[in-house]
Amino acid sequence: MNQVVIQLPKTRLSELSSYYSKVKVDRQAPGVVFAAKLPDVAITVYSSGKVLFQGSGAGRESEHWGQAMPSKTSQAVKVKGDKLPANFSSASVIGSDETGTGDYFGPVTVAACYVRQDQVELVKELGVKDSKMLTDDLMRKIAPDLAATLTFSVLTLKNEKYNEVQERGWSQGKIKALLHNQALKHVLNKIAPEKPDYILIDQFAERGVYYNHIKQERDIIKENVLFSTKAEQLHVSVAAASIFARVAFLKEMDRLSEIAGLELPKGAGSKVDEIAAKLLMKTGSDSLKTMTKWHFANTNKAFNLVKKK
Numbered sequence: 485m486n487q488v489v490i491q492l493p494k495t496r497l498s499e500l501s502s503y504y505s506k507v508k509v510d511r512q513a514p515g516v517v518f519a520a521k522l523p524d525v526a527i528t529v530y531s532s533g534k535v536l537f538q539g540s541g542a543g544r545e546s547e548h549w550g551q552a553m554p555s556k557t558s559q560a561v562k563v564k565g566d567k568l569p570a571n572f573s574s575a576s577v578i579g580s581d582e583t584g585t586g587d588y589f590g591p592v593t594v595a596a597c598y599v600r601q602d603q604v605e606l607v608k609e610l611g612v613k614d615s616k617m618l619t620d621d622l623m624r625k626i627a628p629d630l631a632a633t634l635t636f637s638v639l640t641l642k643n644e645k646y647n648e649v650q651e652r653g654w655s656q657g658k659i660k661a662l663l664h665n666q667a668l669k670h671v672l673n674k675i676a677p678e679k680p681d682y683i684l685i686d687q688f689a690e691r692g693v694y695y696n697h698i699k700q701e702r703d704i705i706k707e708n709v710l711f712s713t714k715a716e717q718l719h720v721s722v723a724a725a726s727i728f729a730r731v732a733f734l735k736e737m738d739r740l741s742e743i744a745g746l747e748l749p750k751g752a753g754s755k756v757d758e759i760a761a762k763l764l765m766k767t768g769s770d771s772l773k774t775m776t777k778w779h780f781a782n783t784n785k786a787f788n789l790v791k792k793k
């Protein structure tokens with residue numbers, strides 16, 4: 485599909501909406517302030533002043549109003565992984581990402597999310613960018629609009645289950661690979677018979693290692709799968725997936741904090757050791773185990789802190 489995005493000042497936007505007022509259409513999407521449809525082009529105006537023209541007439545119509553914004557290419561980002569096709573950032577892609585693997589407290593969460601070509605601008609409009617640049621609060625705010633707009637799947641591996649499979653010998657790599665594969669499968673099932681142009685996994689393991697982890701699974705998602713580091717900068721589907729994963733992680737952290745009676749810290753630093761020691765004394769190790777990734781070094785450090793007291 486042909487598409488052009490331009491940025492216009494407010495005065496030009498009102499000119500544009502009156503110009504297309506006769507072909508105005510109703511589009512109830514968050515962030516959309518005006519929409520119109522000609523036989524060969526759909527026009528969408530966003531509250532930020534971006535205007536999206538889609539369809540074979542996109543070039544002709546957009547030329548009246550301004551210059552196309554250059555679409556960001558993947559070359560700008562230094563990444564490891566597969567070489568991505570040209571115009572990848574505006575393709576229809578299922579992206580996947582995970583959170584919580586480095587945090588002593590709380591679950592591992594993985595999300596996969598489908599962003600169709602014609603949703604890419606809308607998703608950006610909703611505030612999705614490189615999720616490393618977004619705060620937790622902002623992600624909580626954006627997530628409901630994304631959930632209303634996109635097809636996605638979020639999996640939360642709670643600590644009890646995590647510890648059980650970890651003690652059975654599963655590495656974090658295997659845990660992640662199984663969850664990614666499952667989340668991708670869910671999204672593919674939800675959008676069927678439609679298929680994405682590509683699937684992009686935020687790379688945490690080489691392709692061979694990834695597929696070795698999941699070789700015993702019944703359904704192994706392989707078609708058009710690409711791997712890249714920093715994938716959240718390469719397609720908004722991965723950025724949106726990491727927001728879904730993060731918000732699910734935060735939600736479970738809220739629940740665990742409620743049970744613990746204090747706000748559980750993120751990460752795996754010395755603050756975490758102190759809080760873990762506090763909980764060991766207050767409620768004992770069985771209870772602490774249900775909130776943590778028990779095999780982390782923080783467990784021993786917490787026991788040592790208790791001994792010193």
Ligand code: MG
Nearest residue numbers: 581582686687
């Ligand atoms: Mg990642």
